[in-house]
Amino acid sequence: MMRTIKILLVSILFIASSCKITQTGKSGNDGKKGVKKEDISTSAFFIDSTLVKKHLYTLASDEMEGRRSGTKGIEKAAQYIENEFKRIGLTNFEGLDSYRQTFTFTNRRSKKEIESANIIGVLEGNSKKDEYVIISAHYDHLGIGKPIEGDSIYNGANDDASGVTGVLALADYFKKVGNERTIVFAAFTAEEMGLIGSTHFGKGIDANKFVAGINLEMIGKTPSFGPNTAWLTGFERSDFGKIVQKNLEGSGYQLFPDPYKNFNLFFRSDNASLARLGVPSHTFSTTAIDVDKDYHKVTDEAETLNMTVITQTIQAVAKGTKSIIDGKDTPTRVVIVERKK
Numbered sequence: 229m230m231r232t233i234k235i236l237l238v239s240i241l242f243i244a245s246s247c248k249i250t251q252t253g254k255s256g257n258d259g260k261k262g263v264k265k266e267d268i269s270t271s272a273f274f275i276d277s278t279l280v281k282k283h284l285y286t287l288a289s290d291e292m293e294g295r296r297s298g299t300k301g302i303e304k305a306a307q308y309i310e311n312e313f314k315r316i317g318l319t320n321f322e323g324l325d326s327y328r329q330t331f332t333f334t335n336r337r338s339k340k341e342i343e344s345a346n347i348i349g350v351l352e353g354n355s356k357k358d359e360y361v362i363i364s365a366h367y368d369h370l371g372i373g374k375p376i377e378g379d380s381i382y383n384g385a386n387d388d389a390s391g392v393t394g395v396l397a398l399a400d401y402f403k404k405v406g407n408e409r410t411i412v413f414a415a416f417t418a419e420e421m422g423l424i425g426s427t428h429f430g431k432g433i434d435a436n437k438f439v440a441g442i443n444l445e446m447i448g449k450t451p452s453f454g455p456n457t458a459w460l461t462g463f464e465r466s467d468f469g470k471i472v473q474k475n476l477e478g479s480g481y482q483l484f485p486d487p488y489k490n491f492n493l494f495f496r497s498d499n500a501s502l503a504r505l506g507v508p509s510h511t512f513s514t515t516a517i518d519v520d521k522d523y524h525k526v527t528d529e530a531e532t533l534n535m536t537v538i539t540q541t542i543q544a545v546a547k548g549t550k551s552i553i554d555g556k557d558t559p560t561r562v563v564i565v566e567r568k569k
Contacts, residue, residue: 314327394542
């Protein structure tokens, strides 16, 4: 359980942290050989940790009832995300008259028809508005199940309220600092049922317009690489990860290739739906998935997560992908050759 004082002082921790991307000042030696501070004073680089906590605790609350697709709980989450998109000032995605992309699908297990919706908002680019970058996470989870020690709600705080929190925080950030390429912010439904929401989205787009996919999945815990690190799925499938690594040099934050090759994680999150179309779409994560005791359990609650890790990771994603957002770097396309079973 995370200590209360750690939550209350999280904003201060960012500034004092070894993750230099949160600091502001002139370039110079910071006391570590070969490491220089980033001059970020002109870009107002900051992710609001108070807002991060608000998003996470709201989306992972018992009131959302585990956010299973087709339930009242996920409808509450959808409304929350819509309201945040409206507050930020995002516009509708092409062909839609609202933030919702509503569709019906058949549950593979129950065979029942389910109506659900992807929640999509757009921040139009300046000089390259016809080139798209998508920032995504899934907002559904497992819902309500058999009680375990009196708890029956699978809150899905890390999986994937943390990722949706990142999407909302990045929408807020880029709205303030600007973007050359158009950014599509997507909260996908029914990921837990087989990437259904992102697959539906992919069927209706011109994939050639999408230059990169930034997917966030389970970013609430310290990874096996240690503090101020994250890992990226499908690292070897494009040069997306190398671009991010270069942009993070000197920041104190590091990105590593996915260390869990046997889990086939590149194809188990929503990035895969666009990657199969050729888009260099990858997932950022911080969780040691091989030993995580809360994965798909009722214990995946907000109190088990580290607010500092979440906020620093969101900041690192913003900084690491900025040259792509600005149109200075374009990742190589993905060629899919799926692993034989």
